[in-house]
Amino acid sequence: MRKVLVAxxxxxxxxxxxxxxxxxxxxxxxxGPQAGRGPVTPNPDIRLSPFAPSTAATTFGSTCAGCHGTNxxxxxxxxxxxxxxxxxxxxxxxxxxxxMTGFPAGRMPAFKGRINDALAHQLVYYMxxxxxxLNNTAPVMPDPxxxxxxxxxxxxxxxxxxxxxxxxxxxxxxxxxxxxIVPERGGKxxxxxxxKNTASEPIRNTPxxxxxxxxxxxxxxxxxxxxxxxxxxLGYVDVRPGVTPAPNSNIAPNPAPPTMTVIVRGRVKDGEWxxxxxxxxxxxxxxxxxxxxxxxxxxxxxxxxLYWTLGDRHYFYDAQDLSKPFGKIHRVTDExxxxxxxxxxxxPDAMKSVWSYGHRNPEGLAWNPVDGHLWETEHGxxxxxxxxxxxxxxxxxxxxxxxxLEPGISEVxxxxxxxxxxxxxxxxxxxxxxxxxSNHYKGWxxxxxxxxxTGMKLFRMVVKNDQILSRELLLDRVxxxxxxxxxxxxxxxxxxxxxxxxxPASGMTNGNVGMVVRLVPVKE
Numbered sequence: 001m002r003k004v005l006v007a008x009x010x011x012x013x014x015x016x017x018x019x020x021x022x023x024x025x026x027x028x029x030x031x032g033p034q035a036g037r038g039p040v041t042p043n044p045d046i047r048l049s050p051f052a053p054s055t056a057a058t059t060f061g062s063t064c065a066g067c068h069g070t071n072x073x074x075x076x077x078x079x080x081x082x083x084x085x086x087x088x089x090x091x092x093x094x095x096x097x098x099x100m101t102g103f104p105a106g107r108m109p110a111f112k113g114r115i116n117d118a119l120a121h122q123l124v125y126y127m128x129x130x131x132x133x134l135n136n137t138a139p140v141m142p143d144p145x146x147x148x149x150x151x152x153x154x155x156x157x158x159x160x161x162x163x164x165x166x167x168x169x170x171x172x173x174x175x176x177x178x179x180x181i182v183p184e185r186g187g188k189x190x191x192x193x194x195x196k197n198t199a200s201e202p203i204r205n206t207p208x209x210x211x212x213x214x215x216x217x218x219x220x221x222x223x224x225x226x227x228x229x230x231x232x233x234l235g236y237v238d239v240r241p242g243v244t245p246a247p248n249s250n251i252a253p254n255p256a257p258p259t260m261t262v263i264v265r266g267r268v269k270d271g272e273w274x275x276x277x278x279x280x281x282x283x284x285x286x287x288x289x290x291x292x293x294x295x296x297x298x299x300x301x302x303x304x305x306l307y308w309t310l311g312d313r314h315y316f317y318d319a320q321d322l323s324k325p326f327g328k329i330h331r332v333t334d335e336x337x338x339x340x341x342x343x344x345x346x347x348p349d350a351m352k353s354v355w356s357y358g359h360r361n362p363e364g365l366a367w368n369p370v371d372g373h374l375w376e377t378e379h380g381x382x383x384x385x386x387x388x389x390x391x392x393x394x395x396x397x398x399x400x401x402x403x404x405l406e407p408g409i410s411e412v413x414x415x416x417x418x419x420x421x422x423x424x425x426x427x428x429x430x431x432x433x434x435x436x437x438s439n440h441y442k443g444w445x446x447x448x449x450x451x452x453x454t455g456m457k458l459f460r461m462v463v464k465n466d467q468i469l470s471r472e473l474l475l476d477r478v479x480x481x482x483x484x485x486x487x488x489x490x491x492x493x494x495x496x497x498x499x500x501x502x503x504p505a506s507g508m509t510n511g512n513v514g515m516v517v518r519l520v521p522v523k524e
Contacts, residue, residue: 054382054405056122059115064123067108072134078108082131095127096120121412125405125425129383132426144478144496144517151460152472153443155522161493162192162199165514168495170219170298170432170483175227177488182495182516183234185216189273192516194487204272209236210259212250213291218261221298221306223334230267231334233279233306235296238262240287258287261294261310263336279336280308282325290314292361297432299365299374305339306332307374311361312398316406319358320399322350327398329362329376329390331355343393358396358417360386364433370446373466377430377450380404385427386420387450389466394418422468429454431495432483438490441521449474451481451494458484458494482514492519 061070067078074080081087099120102110111120145160166186173180173194180192187209188202209216215237223231239245240258248254263280266273293311300306312319312327319327322344330353331339338345338352345352364377374390384404388396397417402409404425413419424430431451436444448461448468458475461468475481479498487493497514 054122054126054407055119055410056126056405059119060123060126063111063115081127082134084131084135087128087131092121092124095124099123118411118413121403122405122410125383125403128425129405129427136426144498144515147478148522149474149519151474153441154524156441156519157522158478159197159518159520161194161197161516161518162190163513163515165190165199165516167216167497168482168514168516169217170221171485171493171495171516172220172222172232173485173488174222180487180493180516181220181222181232183217183220183236184514185214185218186211187217189217189220189234194489194493194516194518201271203268206273207234207236207238207262207264207276210239210245210250210257211237212256213252214294215259215291218294218296219298221300223265224300224304230269231265232267233263233265233298235261235263235294235298235308237294238281240284242284243287252291256289256291258289259291260287260313261296263296263308279332280330286325288313288315293379295362297363297365299367301331301367303339304334306334306336307355307365308332309359309362309365309376311379312359316360316399316409318399319360320395322347322354322357325351325353327357327359328354329356329359329365355392356390356394356396358394358398358400360398360402363431364450366433366435366448368446368448368463369435369437370464371466375433375435375448375463377433379429380423380427381406381409383423383425383427385424385430387422387430387461387468388418388420391418396420421466422471424452424455427454428452428457428459429480431481432485434484434486434492436486436492438486440490441492449484449492451484453480453482453497456480487518491521493517494519 067075068081069075072080072082100110100112102108144158147158148155166184168182169185171180171182178193178195180194182192183189189206190202191200218235221233223229237259243257245257249256260282264276264278266276290313293313295309295311297309298306308330310325310328315326318324331342332353333339342352342355344350344354360378360380362376362378366375368375376388376390378386380386381402381404384402395417401411401414401417403412403423429452431453433448433450435446435448439445448463450459456477456479457473458481459471460474461471479496481494481496483495485493494517495514496517
């Protein structure tokens with residue numbers, strides 16, 4: 001009997017149910033405003049520890065919890081504000097209005113004058129984030145192979161192409177139309193035969209990477225002229241040159257060495273990585289000790305300019321500093337030099353490679369095939385994951401504004417800063433994104449697909465004129481969906497990290513077991 005998964009009901013607007021909360025990592029020894037960063041002075045406007053409770057959390061506890069409680073049960077005085085039905089049937093603005101104007105029939109006072117509009121919105125984000133965690137009871141599917149998923153326009157079957165991978169991070173397809181190349185976060189890179197559904201032995205002599213939490217191998221992309229030059233671009237995490245990692249520093253809670261994202265290009269000859277050339281390596285003083293927010297996602301444009309992303313490395317004020325690479329989307333030539341036409345080429349002290357800034361941790365980039373506009377996804381703090389349309393030289397606000405909860409950031413809007421096209425509370429931890437250009441799926445051509453790691457989700461979105469018209473939840477709780485690409489056969493391929501999979505001989509933990517999965521339309 002076929003296994004069948006019925007997709008969740010059609011979703012529109014802000015996602016409010018069924019996703020796990022994006023949790024902030026616990027502080028590690030050595031992490032702090034100057035950890036691994038040298039003589040850097042924190043922004044004096046930051047008053048709170050990066051790991052302190054948000055203002056919304058403390059305000060809810062002191063102002064709302066007495067009547068509404070801190071769980072799904074509520075109290076004899078009032079209903080729970082985390083109730084799924086309550087949240088599903090009200091928009092953010094409706095709840096904000098109730099907070100500000102009160103609810104006399106329920107003896108709830110008006111809070112206008114006691115809290116401002118920004119904090120009222122953050123209270124709503126807190127409700128949705130906490131509600132998502134408390135209502136998150138959906139099981140995780142143990143084996144996706146053969147699973148048939150129903151959606152609005154039909155159904156598709158999940159076919160496992162390659163399993164037993166150590167957190168596959170990115171995927172690129174070779175011109176032969178039958179081979180993919182996949183980096184594993186644990187440091188290996190393999191070729192995948194998508195016709196025979198087999199994986200090669202790891203490519204030899206690939207760059208040595210530091211592996212811990214989000215650190216390891218990151219994205220991979222082929223040069224537009226790969227058929228002629230064989231060049232492959234790889235992002236990975238490396239330890240600061242000259243630093244020897246202490247024993248077990250790759251395991252929390254032991255202190256980590258200072259690390260940073262590195263970009264190289266090379267070729268594969270007879271199963272070995274050769275001709276390694278560094279495209280980007282930060283100055284030593286920019287290596288830091290947090291083990292996440294490395295970016296990195298690659299994308300080429302029609303002029304063969306390479307776009308690459310870098311997270312804020314947990315120093316959110318750097319996302320607003322044009323002299324630093326953090327929290328930016330960069331645009332360079334195929335040799336890694338600032339590309340002609342970049343917006344800050346003539347700005348004193350600015351990095352000439354910056355294309356846009358004010359980002360937290362972008363891990364999704366894709367071109368809309370209809371109008372050529374660049375779409376991006378990035379991780380929010382606690383909640384507030386964003387979907388953006390990227391404009392040349394624009395500021396997307398991180399470090400100053402957020403639709404999630406971050407100590408030290410209290411505003412949701414500011415003049416001159418872009419707002420997301422949509423955001424997710426609770427968080428989904430967005431990874432790779434893509435637009436479908438094939439006709440193999442009924443009604444899906446030119447739709448945007450967004451993966452979710454924390455939320456273990458895959459969304460389909462209908463977009464037009466830079467707006468999201470509707471969205472559908474396709475996958476839920478089948479594992480962490482890290483990337484999605486259209487293959488040479490016109491089918492969609494996803495990278496799935498299945499937390500309930502079997503531990504392979506390599507000794508990887510269950511949470512690291514990953515696979516490449518093909519989504520095959522089912523004929524009705």
